[in-house]
Amino acid sequence: MVYIDNIVAQEVLDSRGNPTVKATVILSDGTVASAIVPSGASTGKREALELRDGDERFGGKGVLKACENVEVAIADELVGLSPYNQAEIDAIMKELDGTQNYSKLGANAVLGVSMAVARAAAKSLHLPLYRYLGGSNGVIVPTPMLNIINGGAHADNDVDLQEYMIMPTGFDSFKEALRASSEIYHTLKKLLAEDGHPTALGDEGGFAPNFKNNEEPIEYILKAIEKAGYKPGDEVSIALDAASSEFYKDGKYELKGDGKVLSAEELADFYANLVAKYPIVSLEDGMAEDDWEGWKILTEKLGDKIQLVGDDLFVTNKEILAEGIEKGVANAILIKPNQIGSVSETMETVRLAQRNGYNCVMSHRSGESEDAFIADFAVALNTAQIKTGAPARGERTAKYNRLLEIERDLLYPEYIGKELFRR
Ligand SMILES: C=C(OP(=O)(O)O)C(=O)O
Numbered sequence: 001m002v003y004i005d006n007i008v009a010q011e012v013l014d015s016r017g018n019p020t021v022k023a024t025v026i027l028s029d030g031t032v033a034s035a036i037v038p039s040g041a042s043t044g045k046r047e048a049l050e051l052r053d054g055d056e057r058f059g060g061k062g063v064l065k066a067c068e069n070v071e072v073a074i075a076d077e078l079v080g081l082s083p084y085n086q087a088e089i090d091a092i093m094k095e096l097d098g099t100q101n102y103s104k105l106g107a108n109a110v111l112g113v114s115m116a117v118a119r120a121a122a123k124s125l126h127l128p129l130y131r132y133l134g135g136s137n138g139v140i141v142p143t144p145m146l147n148i149i150n151g152g153a154h155a156d157n158d159v160d161l162q163e164y165m166i167m168p169t170g171f172d173s174f175k176e177a178l179r180a181s182s183e184i185y186h187t188l189k190k191l192l193a194e195d196g197h198p199t200a201l202g203d204e205g206g207f208a209p210n211f212k213n214n215e216e217p218i219e220y221i222l223k224a225i226e227k228a229g230y231k232p233g234d235e236v237s238i239a240l241d242a243a244s245s246e247f248y249k250d251g252k253y254e255l256k257g258d259g260k261v262l263s264a265e266e267l268a269d270f271y272a273n274l275v276a277k278y279p280i281v282s283l284e285d286g287m288a289e290d291d292w293e294g295w296k297i298l299t300e301k302l303g304d305k306i307q308l309v310g311d312d313l314f315v316t317n318k319e320i321l322a323e324g325i326e327k328g329v330a331n332a333i334l335i336k337p338n339q340i341g342s343v344s345e346t347m348e349t350v351r352l353a354q355r356n357g358y359n360c361v362m363s364h365r366s367g368e369s370e371d372a373f374i375a376d377f378a379v380a381l382n383t384a385q386i387k388t389g390a391p392a393r394g395e396r397t398a399k400y401n402r403l404l405e406i407e408r409d410l411l412y413p414e415y416i417g418k419e420l421f422r423r
């Protein structure tokens with residue numbers, strides 16, 4: 001029987017140049033597999049804890065303690081066990097930690113091991129990761145949300161909304177959809193440069209100039225879609241991540257870019273106006289994580305028109321999602337494995353969402369790495385949507401390139417962009 005022979009971890013760098021955990025699992029049959037944990041900037045308050053040392057290393061707080069936890073506490077429990085029972089591995093780590101949010105071992109330690117075990121198991125069975133995790137049922141290559149204009153906590157501009165994304169829904173394959181998106185990205189760069197805007201990039205590879213207001217980025221994107229030869233709405237739609245917890249203070253929403261301070265009701269009207277004017281199909285974190293009343297107002301106003309995604313709101317947590325389902329808040333959930341801490345718990349949350357008709361969007365973090373685990377994960381779980389930044393910068397293209405590879409490998413891939421928003 002194949003068993004886990006050893007687990008090691010080391011500090012490596014993420015895309016912002018900050019330390020993060022790389023875990024490596026060695027099996028008794030000689031299989032070696034690693035995984036690198038991502039890191040967020042606009043994090044939800046109820047996310048699992050990312051364990052950081054007190055001292056600065058490589059320009060950010062180190063993760064040496066998390067690495068030690070992998071090599072000592074976690075390895076002690078897992079060595080000798082079968083790598084093929086992911087649920088057991090993850091349950092043991094959860095019990096060993098013993099807290100609600102992995103504050104003892106660190107979610108970065110636990111997730112690193114969880115992903116590396118899955119990858120080692122797949123490799124030892126000579127299966128691609130998506131096939132190991134999803135079996136023959138994982139065939140949907142997700143429709144991407146590509147963040148091509150960055151604001152909020154991901155950029156040094158005065159744009160309040162964090163992410164302006166394009167969603168190439170009207171194509172028959174991921175390959176075609178990605179090609180169109182990349183053409184739009186390059187066209188947008190030219191349009192911005194022609195108008196004298198800087199074309200430096202934000203954390204997720206999108207452009208990050210200053211704009212007159214929070215609407216102007218949408219105007220630019222629509223121009224870029226058309227100039228690149230595509231039809232806004234029919235072929236390429238718009239998705240937004242407001243990340244509004246970042247501009248929520250004392251019960252109000254401060255849109256500096258528009259010079260406005262709004263109530264939840266007024267902010268919902270602001271979005272409704274955008275939705276009436278532009279081909280917007282999805283809005284993430286339209287209201288703040290603490291403002292469940294605001295979320296209710298937003299869901300009542302726009303829930304039957306567009307996708308309303310909870311990120312900071314649900315933090316990939318099945319208990320919080322269950323509360324949202326119960327209260328009729330949002331209609332979709334962002335899925336970030338490091339918000340909850342393990343592969344199995346991420347799968348549990350996705351299953352709960354899918355059983356209740358909530359769409360799932362697999363997601364990267366703003367601090368990423370060359371690890372493309374989430375590409376395989378999205379296909380395995382048929383999330384049908386993924387957001388992983390602009391079609392530029394290696395840590396983002398690692399995921400898109402892996403999806404190209406998966407689409408080619410699957411003899412009968414499905415790309416269901418056209419079905420996603422047919423409500
Ligand atoms: C990807 C996001 O950003 P971060 O990783 O900074 O939370 C997000 O808010 O959806």
Ligand SMILES: [Mg+2]
Nearest residue numbers: 241243284311
């Ligand atoms: Mg978000």
